[in-house]
Amino acid sequence: MLTMQRLKLPIPIPISLTHSHISLFHFNFKPNSFSSSASPSSTSSSSSSEISLWSGLQSWRESPLNHDRKWGPNGPQPKPTIHYDTPFGKASTLAELGSIVLSTSDPLSKANLSHLAYSIWRRHNLPVGQAKPPPPPARPDKPRLVSPKEIPAPKNSGLPLNAYMLHNLAHVELNAIDLAWDTVVRFSPYSEILGEGFFADFAHVADDESRHFSWCSQRLAELGFNYGDMPAHNLLWRECEKSSDNVAARLAVIPLVQEARGLDAGPRLVQKLVGFGDNRTSKIVARIADEEVAHVAVGVYWFVSVCQKLDCAPDSTFKDLLKEYNVELKGPFNHVARKEAGIPRDWYDASSSTSNQDEKYEGNKKQLHAVHERLASIIAMESENSSLNRPPE
Incomplete structure (x- = not known):
């Protein structure tokens, strides 16, 4: 039986994960859909829920560099290029560039360097390379990090509701x-196993996120506030630390849980901002929520890929990992957005599995009833024919 230990990439490397088995982007499944059922040798699950990849995944991968880092009067627009000295020095690999971004404490500098690092890597076709991430990423003195229970309510935060929500999003x-970037750097020693496509996707995600932070920071400034004006929690990074030695867990916990929560919360946040009368901020949030679909889709793609190489069922493996790492799934869920991103509903919604089983049971009952009626009809017809053909006494 496959254990969770075999999902961990650090040495010893699972025999089933070899470079010859993994290509850069494409694996042994159809590009648009594949089954989550495992091979006959796996005992993880017998489920066969269908997984449909996000239809825009390949277009997102092939898209040109996005320099729309300013939110203009009508939406995203390019920001004037500012030439300044960077700390990249002799960094010549993607992992080295990412490690420097992680070591940058100033939020806007981190966002700008993130975009620059990704741009350099794309333009110069640098190798993935290897590097070590800083134990925790460098952070500014503000915001002060507190427990979730200590986060002030909107009325006690000193910020109006729209700025409060925007600060949380920032x-x-x-x-x-x-x-x-931590995913890129931390697992860089295994680039030959995972393939360059894994690192290309997550560096692209980092670039998108840096653009999103830039929009949030700009809008906060327009409202008269700055990132750091109220306390924040450190839950997201704690979840990341849990999965620092397990690539399958990292994919399950971050893209498929944490980022998927953004799909759930985005539309509700947009409606609250519209109700507050801040249409400009609502449009920024709506755009960010729309772009998060790609990030969740990337997580689905690589999670299923790793599971297939380990010969285990993605659905049961996902659930087992959440139990092992004590990660809770909280609704309400945006089923439409999650489906678009490729997450099967029965992975995260227990009621869906029960409902499917009930529907299957009811369907089987109806089919069985129809068979019984058909058999009864045939028997009646046979009896009638038999009586007609019987010679008179």
């Missing part, structure tokens, strides 16, 4: 930059 986006 904190999520800054953490997301670090989460994506």
Whole structure:
């Protein structure tokens, strides 16, 4: 039986994960859909829920560099290029660039360097390389990090509701930059196993998140506030630390749980901002929520890929990992957005599995009833024919 230990990439490397088995982007499944059922040798699960990849995944991967880091009167627009000295020095690999971003404490500098690092890597076709991430990413003195229970309510935060919600989102986006780069850097020693495509995708995610933080920071300034004006929690990074030695767990916990929560919360946040009368901020949040679909889709793609190489069922493995790492799934869920991103509903919604089983049971009952009626009809017809053909006494 496959154990969770075999999902951990650090040495010893699982025999089933070899470079010859993993290509850069494409694995032994159809590009648009594949089954989550495991091979016959796996005992993880017998489920066969269908997984449909996000239809825009390949277009997102092939998209040109996005320099729309300013939110203009009509939406995103390019920001004037500012030439300044960077700390990249002799960094010549993606992992080295990412490690420097993680070691940058100033939030806006981190966001700008993130975009620059990704741009350099894309333009110069640098190798993934290897590097070590800083134990925790460098952070500014503000915001002060507290427990979730100590986060002030909106009325006690000193910020109006729209700025309060935007500050929370900015904190999520800054953490997301670090989460994506940490995934690139931490697992860089296994680039030959995972393939360059894994690192290309998560560096791209980091670039997107840096753009999102820039929009949030700009809008906060327009409202008269700054990131750091109220306390924030450190839950996101603690979840990241849990999965520091397990690539399957990292994919399950971060893209498929933490980022997926953004799909759930985004539309509700947009409606609250519209109700507050801040349409400009609502449009920024709506755009960010829309772009998060790609990040969750990336998580689905690579999680299923790793599970297939380990010969285990993605659905049961996902649930087992959440139990092992004590990660809770909280609704309400945006089923439409999650489905678009490729997360099967029965992975995260227990009621869906029960409902499917009930529907299957009811369907089987109806089919069985129809068979019984058909058999009864045939028997009656046979009896009638038999009586007609019987010779008179």
